[in-house]
Structure formats: C-alpha cells, structure tokens
Amino acid sequence: MRKVIMGNHALSYGAMLSRVQVIAAYPITPQTQVVELLSEMCADKVLDAQFIKVESEHSAMAACLGASLAGARTFTATSAQGLALMHELLHWASGGRLPVVLGNINRAMAPGWSIWSDQNDSLSQRDTGWVQFYCGSNQEVLDSVIQAFKVAEKLHIPAMIILDAFSLSHTYEVVEVPEQEKVDEYLPPFQPKFRLTPDDPHAFGGLTSPDHYLELRYKLQKDMEKAPALIEETGQEFQELFGRKLGLVDPYQCDDAEIILVTSGTAGYTACVAVDHFRQQGLKVGNLRIRTFRPFPFEIVRDILSQAKKVAVVDRNISYGHHGIFYQEIKSALYGHSPVPVFGYITGLGGRDITLDTFRQIIEETQKNDAPSERISWIGVKK
Amino acid sequence: MKADKEIKKKRMRLSLPPEEYMHSGHLACQGCGATLAMRYALKALGPRTALSIPACCWSVIDGPFPYSSLSIPIFHCAFETAAVSAAGLKAGLEMVGDKETTVVAWAGDGGTFDIGIQALSGVAERNDNIIYVCYDNEAYMNTGIQRSSATPYGAWTTTTPVKHYKNRPKKDIDAIMAAHRIPYLATANISYPEDLYRKVRKAKDIKGTRFIHIYTPCPTGWKTRPEDTIKLGKLAVQTCIFPLYEVEDGSTWKINIKPRDKKPVKDYLRLQGRFRHLNEEAISFIQEEVDKKWARLLKYEEVSPL
Ligand SMILES: Cc1ncc(C[n+]2csc(CCOP(=O)(O)OP(=O)(O)O)c2C)c(N)n1
Ligand code: SF4
Ligand SMILES: [Mg+2]
Numbered sequence: 184m185r186k187v188i189m190g191n192h193a194l195s196y197g198a199m200l201s202r203v204q205v206i207a208a209y210p211i212t213p214q215t216q217v218v219e220l221l222s223e224m225c226a227d228k229v230l231d232a233q234f235i236k237v238e239s240e241h242s243a244m245a246a247c248l249g250a251s252l253a254g255a256r257t258f259t260a261t262s263a264q265g266l267a268l269m270h271e272l273l274h275w276a277s278g279g280r281l282p283v284v285l286g287n288i289n290r291a292m293a294p295g296w297s298i299w300s301d302q303n304d305s306l307s308q309r310d311t312g313w314v315q316f317y318c319g320s321n322q323e324v325l326d327s328v329i330q331a332f333k334v335a336e337k338l339h340i341p342a343m344i345i346l347d348a349f350s351l352s353h354t355y356e357v358v359e360v361p362e363q364e365k366v367d368e369y370l371p372p373f374q375p376k377f378r379l380t381p382d383d384p385h386a387f388g389g390l391t392s393p394d395h396y397l398e399l400r401y402k403l404q405k406d407m408e409k410a411p412a413l414i415e416e417t418g419q420e421f422q423e424l425f426g427r428k429l430g431l432v433d434p435y436q437c438d439d440a441e442i443i444l445v446t447s448g449t450a451g452y453t454a455c456v457a458v459d460h461f462r463q464q465g466l467k468v469g470n471l472r473i474r475t476f477r478p479f480p481f482e483i484v485r486d487i488l489s490q491a492k493k494v495a496v497v498d499r500n501i502s503y504g505h506h507g508i509f510y511q512e513i514k515s516a517l518y519g520h521s522p523v524p525v526f527g528y529i530t531g532l533g534g535r536d537i538t539l540d541t542f543r544q545i546i547e548e549t550q551k552n553d554a555p556s557e558r559i560s561w562i563g564v565k566k
Numbered sequence: 567m568k569a570d571k572e573i574k575k576k577r578m579r580l581s582l583p584p585e586e587y588m589h590s591g592h593l594a595c596q597g598c599g600a601t602l603a604m605r606y607a608l609k610a611l612g613p614r615t616a617l618s619i620p621a622c623c624w625s626v627i628d629g630p631f632p633y634s635s636l637s638i639p640i641f642h643c644a645f646e647t648a649a650v651s652a653a654g655l656k657a658g659l660e661m662v663g664d665k666e667t668t669v670v671a672w673a674g675d676g677g678t679f680d681i682g683i684q685a686l687s688g689v690a691e692r693n694d695n696i697i698y699v700c701y702d703n704e705a706y707m708n709t710g711i712q713r714s715s716a717t718p719y720g721a722w723t724t725t726t727p728v729k730h731y732k733n734r735p736k737k738d739i740d741a742i743m744a745a746h747r748i749p750y751l752a753t754a755n756i757s758y759p760e761d762l763y764r765k766v767r768k769a770k771d772i773k774g775t776r777f778i779h780i781y782t783p784c785p786t787g788w789k790t791r792p793e794d795t796i797k798l799g800k801l802a803v804q805t806c807i808f809p810l811y812e813v814e815d816g817s818t819w820k821i822n823i824k825p826r827d828k829k830p831v832k833d834y835l836r837l838q839g840r841f842r843h844l845n846e847e848a849i850s851f852i853q854e855e856v857d858k859k860w861a862r863l864l865k866y867e868e869v870s871p872l
Contacts, residue, residue, distance in 0.1 A: 381638055
C-alpha cells in the first residue's frame with residue numbers, strides 16, 4: 184500500500200510490520216511522532232506489544248535490554264541528548280549481545296539548544312558496538328527497520344536506524360508500506376540463541392575476569408565482521424521480495440567519475456542532484472552515499488573510490504581536534520590500498536542546509552587543489 | 567529407643583522451607599547480611615523467579631562468569647537501572663508467553679537511595695509488576711565503603727572520615743516509596759527470618775510494584791565482628807533504629823514489632839567500629855532522633871489508613 188508519511192512514521196510502520204513485542208521510549212524533539220504513533224498502535228491493538236512509558240531515555244534502553252534478554256523483539260527511538268543519555272547502556276546492549284533496534288533522529292547536541300540535524304549524536308556512539316544505518320529517504324527508513332531486525336537478530340548485535348531531523352523526520356514522502364504477510368515471510372519471529380528463563384537458569388553479564396573478557400569481545404568483533412556480507416545478502420533477499428535494494432552503500436554515477444563525493448543521510452540525495460548538474464556541465468562527478476557506517480564497508484568503499492582521481496568527503500559532523508568523522512574513516516579504508524587524494528569538508532552542522540550550492544563550492548575547491556591540506560575545509564561558515 | 571523418641575519429640579519444626587536456591591561457593595565476606603537476605607528471600611520466591619542485579623556487592627557475591635551461586639536466572643544490569651531492567655524483563659517474559667515468573671530487582675542501598683532512585687520512582691509510579699528488594703548495608707560497599715544517602719548520622723565511611731563523619735540523617739526511602747502509593751511496602755531484617763519470609767511471600771502474591779527494604783549488616787564496612795551480625799539485626803529492631811513495618815497502598819501502616827522496653831541506641835552503636843568516634847553528645851543526639859522517628863511511625867500507624 185502506498186502512503187504519504189513522514190520519516191518518523193516510517194520508523195513506526197517499520198516497527199509495526201516487524202511485529203515488535205516490547206517498546207520503551209521517551210519523547211524528544213524531533214522523534215516524538217515515532218512513539219506517538221506506536222503508542223496509538225498498541226492502544227488500538229493494531230500492534231500486539233507492550234509499551235513501557237519510561238521516565239527517561241536511560242530507562243528506555245534499560246527496559247529494552249531486559250525485554251530483549253527475555254527473548255522479545257524490542258524497539259526504541261530517540262535523538263541527540265536522549266541517545267547520549269543512553270550511552271552506558273548502548274555498550275550494555277552490544278556487550279550483552281541483545282539485538283535491540285533503535286531509531287535515532289540525527290539532531291545536533293546542545294549547548295546551544297538545537298533541534299536541527301547533524302550527525303554528532305550518532306557518531307559519538309560509533310564505538311559502542313551497534314550496527315549503524317544512515318538513511319536517505321522515508322522508504323529507506325521503513326525498509327531498514329525490517330532489515331535491521333533480521334541482521335541484528337542473526338548476529339545478536341543491536342542496530343541503529345539513523346535519519347536526519349526534519350529533512351526526513353518531518354518530511355512527507357510517498358512510501359510503499361509492504362504487506363504484513365510478505366514482511367513475515369522475510370522476517371521470522373525472533374529466536375534467540377540464549378535467553379533468560381527460569382527453565383534454564385543462567386547469570387547474564389556477571390563478573391568477567393581477564394581470562395574471558397578478551398574472548399567475548401573478540402567474538403563480538405568476529406560477528407560484526409560477518410555483518411557486511413549479511414547486509415548484502417539480506418538486502419538482496421529484500422529486493423527479491425519487495426523490489427527495493429538495501430545495500431551497504433548507494434553509489435551514483437561512480438563508474439567513470441573523476442571526483443567522487445562521499446555523503447550520508449539526506450545530503451546523499453542532494454548530492455545526486457548536484458552530480459546531475461555537474462555532469463550537464465561536462466564534469467565527471469559521482470556520489471557514494473554511505474548507508475552502513477558500522478560495520479564499515481571497507482571493501483566496497485575501496486573498490487569504488489580507488490577508481491576516482493579525487494575523493495571529496497562531506498561531513499555533517501566533527502571530531503573536535505581531528506576532522507570530519509567520515510573523512511577519517513574513508514582515509515583509513517584507503518590507506519595502503521589506493522593513493523587517491525581524499526579531501527574533507529565540514530558543513531551543515533546544527534541543521535544549516537546542505538544545498539546544491541554547498542556541493543558547488545566543494546567541487547570547485549576539490550578541483551582547484553592537487554592535494555588536500557591539513558586544515559579543515561569548512562563550507563558555509565560566516566566569517 | 568528411648569533416646570530416639572526423645573529426639574523425635576524435640577526435633578525442631580522448621581520455620582522456613584528447606585529448599586535452597588542459593589548455594590555454597592559465593593564470594594561474600596564472613597557474616598555478610600546481604601547473603602542471608604538473598605537466601606531467605608529466595609525461599610519465599612521459589613524457582614520461578616528471575617533477578618535483575620545492578621552493580622553492588624551482590625553483583626560480585628554471586629560469583630564470576632561462568633559460575634553462579636543461585637539456581638535462578640540473573641540479569642546483571644547497569645548500576646542505576648535495577649528497577650526498570652526488571653520491568654523490561656517482566657514485559658519481555660510476558661510477551662514470549664511466560665506470565666508466571668516473578669521478576670525481582672535486587673539492589674543495594676546505593677543503587678536504590680541514590681543512583682537508581684529515578685528509575686525506581688518511574689517503575690513505582692507506573693506500578694510495574696515487579697518486586698524491588700533493597701538490601702541495605704548503609705554504604706557503597708562494593709567500591710570500598712563510601713557514604714550513601716542510606717548511611718546513618720554519625721557513621722564513619724571512607725568518604726566521611728571521623729573528623730567529618732556523616733552529619734545528615736539517613737534518607738527515608740520508605741516514606742518516599744509509600745508516597746508513590748504502591749500496593750505493598752515492607753521493611754525486613756535478616757535477624758527475623760520468619761518475618762522476612764512472610765513479607766516476601768505476601769509480596770509475591772500481590773500485583774504491581776512491591777518494595778522490600780531489608781536491613782543487612784556488613785562486618786567489613788561497619789567494622790563489626792562477623793559473629794555479631796544477627797545480634798546487630800536484633801538490636802536494630804529493639805532500639806527502634808530500624809523498625810519492622812508494612813505499608814499497604816501508601817495508606818495503611820502496620821508496625822510488626824513494638825519493643826516493650828526500647829533498648830538504648832548506645833547498645834547498638836558500641837558494637838560497631840564505624841561509630842567508635844562518637845562522643846556522648848553525638849550519641850544522645852542520635853537517641854533523640856531515633857525516638858522522634860519512632861514516635862512519628864507510631865502516629866502513622868495510629869491515624870492510618872491515611
Ligand atoms: C554508573 C556507575 N557509577 C559507579 C559505579 C561503581 N559502583 C559499583 S557498585 C557501587 C556501590 C554500590 O553500593 P550499594 O548499591 O550500596 O551496594 P553494596 O556494594 O553496598 O552492596 C558503585 C559506586 C558503577 N558500577 N556504575
Ligand atoms: S562488604 Fe559487606 S555486604 Fe559486601 S560482601 Fe562483604 S560483608 Fe557482604
Ligand atoms: Mg550498600
């Protein structure tokens with residue numbers, strides 16, 4: 184069924200179609216509609232789930248962990264300050280191997296208070312052991328929730344669906360809402376390898392000596408390393424059933440491109456418009472939208488980018504004292520594999536629009552220089 | 567023959583079920599009250615029970631991975647999340663078809679009075695269907711005896727050295743919980759196992775948030791002799807320092823033990839190294855405060871239901 188829905192509701196529909204069993208969430212702008220719709224669905228019994236109306240995001244994640252350990256499919260959604268408040272428990276989720284799925288609306292961190300988009304909230308959680316999908320459209324948001332459960336539950340690793348504040352969360356787009364039976368076919372009920380039950384009592388997460396801890400983390404990483412292939416495979420399966428592709432990355436006009444832009448989120452689609460624009464002017468530009476940030480899709484990123492003459496990474500985030508975070512990651516992926524120069528740009532923090540003109544400046548600067556400078560290239564800063 | 571008969575006649579009737587769900591091999595210190603609390607509580611809760619245990623002595627006492635000294639499942643959760651982890655666990659178990667298991671949050675005083683109070687308040691306000699047990703050893707013992715808001719007035723801890731001993735009263739967590747109007751609240755004490763057992767049994771059959779606050783001496787943190795643990799528990803009740811009572815629906819107070827001759831707090835304090843520095847003046851201040859609190863409790867009972 185086709186519906187015109189906002190990105191936030193795409194998350195809710197994704198959760199509903201995934202037949203989540205326990206939801207615990209706390210409101211924060213710009214996430215509120217996700218949980219409003221889900222609580223309605225629970226109240227109307229459209230969705231057979233328990234909704235725990237907690238007093239904080241911290242408790243939201245704690246409740247999710249308990250529910251997931253019991254073997255229930257579990258969902259939550261948050262943004263910025265809420266995600267930061269969950270931080271300790273994000274580690275608990277991955278360390279406990281609990282496949283919770285979380286929708287995060289990218290919102291800039293305070294102070295000053297901002298409700299507008301940037302990626303510092305989710306990227307600050309880079310090392311917590313969660314799979315991270317950055318979405319570019321409402322359709323992708325809905326589809327990603329379903330795929331995320333499939334991947335997360337198979338690997339026993341939690342997953343985050345990430346979308347831009349307002350330019351997706353509150354923007355209405357046409358979305359194909361798949362049929363429940365087809366989703367059921369794609370996503371069977373959660374069958375955890377281990378779960379907490381008095382029928383087979385175990386202690387989960389207790390004191391772990393140096394004799395064991397390293398091995399547990401090794402196993403987490405080993406399973407994380409299985410994720411890229413699994414994401415491709417489940418994305419393929421998704422395409423066969425629903426006709427839409429869900430890959431690690433989304434390349435656009437990269438094959439013969441001399442400059443490849445690297446983008447994520449909604450900027451990834453604006454970049455495609457920019458690519459068309461430059462191509463009309465005879466410039467061979469391409470765009471690589473990174474959909475999966477964790478695990479980092481090294482292989483495919485290398486394959487695509489090493490064909491270009493220059494790479495321009497666009498970051499709507501910053502690691503203070505270093506550089507843009509995607510920029511660091513792309514450089515580390517190419518290190519020792521390709522000599523292609525990588526230029527890094529920071530723009531759009533706190534919801535400043537990333538427009539065609541932003542990309543024009545980025546392309547011009549990338550063309551102008553032979554090699555990237557040590558200094559950060561800021562786009563659109565008022566000086 | 568005769569002797570046999572004699573033995574039979576004299577054989578003690580067990581006042582608690584013989585089943586054990588806590589076993590040897592745990593890591594507690596000698597004379598640890600927290601272990602007795604668990605052992606008795608589990609006798610009342612039975613095998614279809616699941617625990618959430620946050621950071622506290624009990625997260626160590628149970629034993630290191632892959633061992634456990636309990637024969638019921640445990641979710642080791644983050645320090646400040648005992649209550650809501652239990653609520654999530656309960657919801658999850660129900661959604662996978664297990665409506666029967668009793669889910670119990672088992673936390674120390676730090677995890678209850680201090681860092682966990684927000685999540686606990688949330689659970690209690692929603693009346694989530696769990697039992698919350700706070701075993702109270704009146705300080706952060708796991709991290710080496712630092713003060714908590716459950717540490718009583720006058721006590722030494724490593725963060726309240728004798729020159730600056732704790733000069734604020736113990737937080738009245740029971741009044742706070744009663745103010746949430748939860749269906750059941752009880753104080754209990756490891757030196758009164760039958761009373762403790764009865765209260766946990768009673769809690770088990772009630773729906774909603776149930777709160778049980780258990781007094782558990784800690785020889786290591788209180789600088790007491792392990793063999794005095796039971797004696798201290800008795801004295802805590804006989805001096806009215808830790809009265810035993812129940813509150814239903816936040817409105818009906820019932821005191822379980824009213825000592826006929828209240829013992830002076832001095833008898834209790836002098837057994838403990840953590841109070842050794844107190845002079846007469848400080849001790850009489852503590853006596854006055856205990857008397858006031860006891861009088862208030864009697865009033866509550868008198869005028870209830872409120
Ligand atoms: C967020 C967080 N802060 C601090 C700690 C360190 N910590 C672990 S146990 C503990 C004290 C526990 O005290 P209490 O709840 O009274 O239990 P007890 O150890 O006395 O049994 C502290 C401070 C932690 N684990 N997590
Ligand atoms: S420090 Fe105290 S509470 Fe902790 S195990 Fe030892 S005696 Fe028990
Ligand atoms: Mg304590």
